[in-house]
């Protein structure tokens with residue numbers, strides 16, 4: 001059955017991939033910042049929701065770069081915490097399901113075992129902390145599902161590290177790549193198909209509050225790149241280094257990653 005879906009943050013990298021797969025199957029209304037700034041004009045968003053009356057609301061808005069959040073904590077808390085908390089309060093008791101994305105960054109850095117949905121979060125960054133505040137509020141309402149995600153790799157993830165490195169390599173440039181920053185990366189192509197089938201159509205996780213979707217294997221950024229690039233000549237342009245080599249002002253978590261208690265949420269990472 002066709003559902004009415006409101007995709008908020010439709011210019012986000014993930015939303016671009018999701019909309020490719022949802023677009024012709026459901027009645028999809030896309031909202032970008034051009035349509036409404038959700039922090040400055042939440043009232044306008046409320047009116048759009050009243051008028052469109054969606055069955056499902058997918059929230060892809062976020063201040064998602066770790067460094068942007070450290071440098072601009074106020075915006076991080078407004079976008080990643082206050083706005084989704086307001087959204088959850090607004091749709092509470094309405095016949096709308098809110099699907100919200102969270103992150104591996106809500107967990108402590110360097111955990112030996114990958115955290116499942118049962119592990120208590122303990123973020124070390126403003127990004128992780130701001131996202132966790134939203135997780136706590138959204139999980140209190142009945143009509144919501146939080147999907148925590150690891151590093152995303154895919155054709156629309158252009159502002160992310162993997163695509164930036166691949167672009168340089170394709171241009172014949174030499175690159176330095178971290179061999180000690182870990183995640184359990186997933187392909188957004190695989191994720192989008194899983195999302196449409198299991199979350200939207202079969203509603204397999206309808207009764208759950210929080211799920212993790214991740215790959216089964218923890219991989220460093222260098223290992224992800226090596227998995228994607230097969231050409232030996234291109235590979236010779238890559239030098240693996242410690243993250244400390246990049247001398248960032250802020251310390252990025254090095255060992256993240258997720259695991260799920262739900263078997264089919266533990267995916268195999270295949271670059272598509």
Ligand SMILES: NC(=O)c1ccc[n+]([C@@H]2O[C@H](COP(=O)([O-])OP(=O)(O)OC[C@H]3O[C@@H](n4cnc5c(N)ncnc54)[C@H](OP(=O)(O)O)[C@@H]3O)[C@@H](O)[C@H]2O)c1
Nearest residue numbers: 011012013014033037038039061062064101102103149152
């Ligand atoms: N990417 C990852 O690897 C990853 C991993 C784990 C979880 N997640 C989560 O997945 C979700 C989507 O991530 P993403 O990487 O697709 O995000 P993204 O590409 O960084 O896009 C975020 C979007 O939010 C919009 N936005 C920010 N503030 C806004 C405001 N005040 N009003 C309206 N729009 C606003 C931005 O609009 P503009 O384009 O106009 O700036 C942008 O389109 C986020 O919740 C993120 O935390 C992502």
